[in-house]
Amino acid sequence: AQSVAQPEDQVNVAEGNPLTVKCTYSVSGNPYLFWYVQYPNRGLQFLLKYITGDNLVKGSYGFEAEFNKSQTSFHLKKPSALVSDSALYFCAVRDLLGSGTYKYIFGTGTRLKVLA
Amino acid sequence: GAVVSQHPSWVICKSGTSVKIECRSLDFQATTMFWYRQFPKQSLMLMATSNEGSKATYEQGVEKDKFLINHASLTLSTLTVTSAHPEDSSFYICSARRTRGLAGQETQYFGPGTRLLVL
Numbered sequence: 511a512q513s514v515a516q517p518e519d520q521v522n523v524a525e526g527n528p529l530t531v532k533c534t535y536s537v538s539g540n541p542y543l544f545w546y547v548q549y550p551n552r553g554l555q556f557l558l559k560y561i562t563g564d565n566l567v568k569g570s571y572g573f574e575a576e577f578n579k580s581q582t583s584f585h586l587k588k589p590s591a592l593v594s595d596s597a598l599y600f601c602a603v604r605d606l607l608g609s610g611t612y613k614y615i616f617g618t619g620t621r622l623k624v625l626a
Numbered sequence: 627g628a629v630v631s632q633h634p635s636w637v638i639c640k641s642g643t644s645v646k647i648e649c650r651s652l653d654f655q656a657t658t659m660f661w662y663r664q665f666p667k668q669s670l671m672l673m674a675t676s677n678e679g680s681k682a683t684y685e686q687g688v689e690k691d692k693f694l695i696n697h698a699s700l701t702l703s704t705l706t707v708t709s710a711h712p713e714d715s716s717f718y719i720c721s722a723r724r725t726r727g728l729a730g731q732e733t734q735y736f737g738p739g740t741r742l743l744v745l
Contacts, residue, residue, distance in 0.1 A: 546736070553632070553719050553736040554670070600669065611683070613660070614721075614734060616669045 512537045512605040514584075516617035523591045524625050531586040531620045533601030542604035543584045544614070545575055547597045554600060560584060571595070591624045598622075629653055630722045632737035639710055640745055646706045647740045649720030655700035656722035660734070661693070664717045676703040710744045717741050 513536045523529045535541055542561050546554040558569025565577045575586045586599060601617040629652040639645050649659055657678045662670040674695050675683040682695035692714075694706040703722075707714050721736040 544734075551717075551739070551741065553630075553738040554721075556733060556735060559733065611658075611675065613672055613675060615672075618669045 512541075512603045512615055514543075514601045514603045514615060514617040516599075516601055516620045518620050519618075520621040520623060522623045522625060525593055526590050529588050529591040529595070529622065529624070531599050531601075531622060533584045533586065533617060534582050535584060535601075535603050536582065537603055539606075541577075541584075543575075543577065544602040544604070545569065545573070545584075545586050546600045546602060546616075548600065548619075549597050557586070557599075591622075593624045593626050596622055596624045630720065630735045630737040632718075632720055632740050634740060635738060636741040636743075638743045638745065641711050642709055644706055644708045645710055645742060646704055647718055647720075647742075649703045649705070649722070649737050651701045651722040651724070651735070654722070654724045656703075656724060657700060658723040659697060659703040660721045660723070661695060661703070661705050662719045662721070664719060664739075670719060673705075707742065710742070712744045715742055715744045 515534050544559045545557040548554050557573050558567050560567045560577045568574045573588050577584050598619050598621050600619050602614045604612050605615050606612045631650045633648045659676040661673045663673050664670050672685050673688045676695045676697040678697045678700050684690045697703040717739050719739045721734045725732045
């Protein structure tokens with residue numbers, strides 16, 4: 511079965527410093543990987559996705575993620591963190607079920623706290 | 627980007643009543659929508675996949691008679707929590723699948739969520 515793991519419950523980083531939020535995956539076949547961000551009492555907002563192509567994927571709000579097949583990782587990164595980036599971040603993988611149906615499997619989430 | 631709305635954004639109801647939550651894709655058609663439940667400080671739990679014009683597919687452990695899903699059009703899916711009880715209190719989030727291009731590139735867009743509190 512497909513799965514993703516987010517090993518860190520919380521990540522703290524100073525404003526202006528680079529940030530990394532980790533995600534590893536376990537899939538059979540080619541992975542479809544996603545990052546979403548959730549602000550308090552809000553739904554999830556799509557940040558970026560990897561399906562195929564360049565291993566470095568650029569997304570919204572200056573975020574990017576690097577797909578690393580050998581390490582089965584898809585870490586989210588940003589060169590310079592902002593206080594407004596503080597939120598809950600979810601990594602997800604698409605689990606293809608057959609007959610064209612699928613579902614998304616989400617990691618447990620990582621709370622990012624950017625300190626001023 | 628694509629917009630998905632949910633209504634209401636929050637609802638308080640008495641135990642035993644039914645509550646309907648609407649999920650709409652505002653600027654695209656979605657043959658498939660998903661309903662999730664999120665407990666405090668936890669990840670999203672997929673409840674069911676809603677397919678336009680057909681019955682929803684429920685995840686294991688989700689009572690389909692308790693959580694009624696109707697996907698009557700390409701832009702609207704509804705989740706009805708029947709005979710709600712306090713343990714049904716949660717944050718319910720829907721998402722809509724958008725497919726674009728010949729290659730079938732797809733992305734899932736999420737609604738803002740509905741907070742349900744059952745007294």
